Amino acid sequence: MARHITFGVILTGTGGPGEHNRWLDPEIPGDASVDIDWYIEQARTAEQAALDLVFIVDSQFITPDSPPHYLNRLEPLTLLSALAVRTERIGLVGTATTSYNSPYNLARRFASLDLISRGRAGWNVVTSGDAGTAGNYGLDEHYDYATRYGRAAEHIEVSQALWDSYEDDAFPRDRESGVFLDPSRLHATDHHGEHFSVVGPLNIERSPQGQPVIFQAGDSDEGRDLGARYADGIFTHASTIERNRAFADDIKGRAAAAGREPENVLILPGVKIIVGDTDEEARELELAQHRLSNTFDQALGELGRPFGWHDFRQYDLDAPFPDVLVHAERSFKTQATQIVELAKAQSLTLRQVVDLHAAPRRSPFVGTALTVADALEAWFRAGAADGFNIYVSQPSQLRRFIDEVLPILRERGLARSGYEGTTLRDHLGLPKPANRHTLARAAAEADLVAVP
Structure with missing residues (x-):
C-alpha cells in the first residue's frame, strides 16, 4: 500500500524554544500551555483533517530563561490521557525520559494510554539534555553521554518486553468455565541488565496496535544508532532538502544494518508552515512572527x-x-x-x-498554498522526509494549512481525506508487532511438526 505523507502537530502553547514572546500574540491564550480546552480544540482540528498525530514535547528542568511554554505546562501523559477521551482517531505522542523513569512504571503508563486511546499511543524517547534535571531526582550530576544512551537502549528493550507480558489471547473471560486468565499466556520478564533489573510481568494487556509506537530524536552518532535500532519514527529538524535526504539515507542505512526494514523507520522533520495569499505576504508573516519571538x-x-x-x-x-x-x-x-x-x-x-x-531562518514551507504543497511534495518524493511535524505557533495558520494546502495534496494522492484505520500504527502504515512469546511458541510447534 502506497504511503501518504505523514502529518503531526506540535503543540507548544505559549511558545517553545526561541519563542519567548509568542504569548503576546492575541491569538494565543496566556494560559494555553495549561488549558486542556485549548489542547482539545487543536487536537480536534487536526483530527477533523485526518492528520496522523499530536506531539507533546517535555523537559523537567527550568530556569527563568526558559521559554514560556517550558515554565508552565501540563505533564505529557496526563495531558494525552485527557485528549484520548475527547478524540477518536488521532495519534497521541508524548515525550518521556529514560534517564529519570523506571522501565516498569513508564511502560505501564504508556500501556495505559494505549488502552485508553484504543491503540493510539506513541512514546518519544529522550535521554534528557538538561543536565540540571539530575538535581530534581536526588542526583549530584547528570549521567554522562555513554550512560544516558546505554540506559535508553536497555530501557526500550525492557519496556517492549514488558508490553509482551500477555499474549493477545491471555484473557478468555469465559463466565461458563469461570476462566478469566489463561496462565500459559502470561510471561515474566526476568530482566537483569547493566542499568535495570525488572522481574515483571506487566499488569496490563496489549492494545489493538500491540505496542505503543516508538519515536526518537537525536543527531549524534549515539542518537542516530538508537533511533535506527529501535524507533518507528525519527523526529529531526528541517534545514534543506539535501541535508534531510542525507540524514534519512543515513538513518535508514543504519536501520538496515541492524536487521530492520528501513521503510518502517519514518523520518519526520519538524517544520514551520506559513500560508499567505501571495509568496511575498507569507514571507512578511514569517518575518513578523520572528520579530515577535524574542x-x-x-x-x-x-x-x-x-x-x-x-x-x-x-x-x-x-x-x-x-x-x-x-x-x-x-x-x-x-x-x-x-x-x-x-x-x-x-x-x-x-x-x-x-x-x-537568533537570526531569521527562512522555512522552505512558506508561501501560497500551492508553493507550500509543492515544497512538501518535493521533500517527500526526494526521500528527504516521510512526513512532517508542524509547529503550531498560530492556530490560524494550522487551519490555513488544513483548508488550503491539504486539498491540493489530496488531489495529488499524497494526503488522505479520512482515516483508513483506527490505530496510530494504521495511520503510519506500520505493522502490528507480534507478541514474542506467541512467535516463539509457533516456531517451537513448527519444529515439532517438522521432526519425522
Missing part, C-alpha cells in the same frame, strides 16, 4: 541551554566566543559543539553568535 537578552539567556544553562551574561559580548564546551559534556553536547565550532571557524564574538543563533 529580544537579544532573551536569546542570550537561552543560548546557555545546550551548555547546561551556562550563564553567558557574565562575558564581554564583543570578545571572542568563550571556551565553554566543557559545560556541555552532560547536556546537549552535539548542538553545543556545532555552535562552538562555527564560532571558531568564523572568529565570531559572543554578540555575533547570539545574533546568528
Whole structure:
C-alpha cells in the first residue's frame, strides 16, 4: 500500500524554544500551555483533517530563561490521557525520559494510554539534555553521554518486553468455565541488565496496535544508532532538502544494518508552515512572527541551554566566543559543539553568535498554498522526509494549512481525506508487532511438526 505523507502537530502553547514572546500574540491564550480546552480544540482540528498525530514535547528542568511554554505546562501523559477521551482517531505522542523513569512504571503508563486511546499511543524517547534535571531526582550530576544512551537502549528493550507480558489471547473471560486468565499466556520478564533489573510481568494487556509506537530524536552518532535500532519514527529538524535526504539515507542505512526494514523507520522533520495569499505576504508573516519571538537578552539567556544553562551574561559580548564546551559534556553536547565550532571557524564574538543563533531562518514551507504543497511534495518524493511535524505557533495558520494546502495534496494522492484505520500504527502504515512469546511458541510447534 502506497504511503501518504505523514502529518503531526506540535503543540507548544505559549511558545517553545526561541519563542519567548509568542504569548503576546492575541491569538494565543496566556494560559494555553495549561488549558486542556485549548489542547482539545487543536487536537480536534487536526483530527477533523485526518492528520496522523499530536506531539507533546517535555523537559523537567527550568530556569527563568526558559521559554514560556517550558515554565508552565501540563505533564505529557496526563495531558494525552485527557485528549484520548475527547478524540477518536488521532495519534497521541508524548515525550518521556529514560534517564529519570523506571522501565516498569513508564511502560505501564504508556500501556495505559494505549488502552485508553484504543491503540493510539506513541512514546518519544529522550535521554534528557538538561543536565540540571539530575538535581530534581536526588542526583549530584547528570549521567554522562555513554550512560544516558546505554540506559535508553536497555530501557526500550525492557519496556517492549514488558508490553509482551500477555499474549493477545491471555484473557478468555469465559463466565461458563469461570476462566478469566489463561496462565500459559502470561510471561515474566526476568530482566537483569547493566542499568535495570525488572522481574515483571506487566499488569496490563496489549492494545489493538500491540505496542505503543516508538519515536526518537537525536543527531549524534549515539542518537542516530538508537533511533535506527529501535524507533518507528525519527523526529529531526528541517534545514534543506539535501541535508534531510542525507540524514534519512543515513538513518535508514543504519536501520538496515541492524536487521530492520528501513521503510518502517519514518523520518519526520519538524517544520514551520506559513500560508499567505501571495509568496511575498507569507514571507512578511514569517518575518513578523520572528520579530515577535524574542529580544537579544532573551536569546542570550537561552543560548546557555545546550551548555547546561551556562550563564553567558557574565562575558564581554564583543570578545571572542568563550571556551565553554566543557559545560556541555552532560547536556546537549552535539548542538553545543556545532555552535562552538562555527564560532571558531568564523572568529565570531559572543554578540555575533547570539545574533546568528537568533537570526531569521527562512522555512522552505512558506508561501501560497500551492508553493507550500509543492515544497512538501518535493521533500517527500526526494526521500528527504516521510512526513512532517508542524509547529503550531498560530492556530490560524494550522487551519490555513488544513483548508488550503491539504486539498491540493489530496488531489495529488499524497494526503488522505479520512482515516483508513483506527490505530496510530494504521495511520503510519506500520505493522502490528507480534507478541514474542506467541512467535516463539509457533516456531517451537513448527519444529515439532517438522521432526519425522
